[in-house]
Amino acid sequence: MEKLIIPEQNIINAVCVYVSRKKRVEPEEVEVELLYDDETGFTAEAYVNGQKEELSTLNLIEALRITLKEFLNIDPISAGIKLKLDDEQGIIAEVQ
Secondary structure, X not given: OOOEEEOHHHHHHHHHXXXXXXXXXXXXXXXXXXXXXXXXXXXXXXXXXXXXXXXXXXXXXXXXXXXXXXXXXXXXXXXXXXXXXXXXXXXXXXXX
């Protein structure tokens, strides 16, 4: 499989779907902000009905795996996913 680049907006969309399923709301009801910190790495803050949920790097990878399987028909187990901070594109994911 060639390297696939998932842009920041698509990562946000994947997290919205992931959180919406956990909270039993529509994906449109979820607001997500992706974050990067040298100490904690990649994280996200998701807001649903005024409540904040913090997501770890593992949660972000899990959300991306769901997207790969359900929307792109890619085997999520064999796909290697790496989050990266790009100066121009923001937070992206490389999938191999």
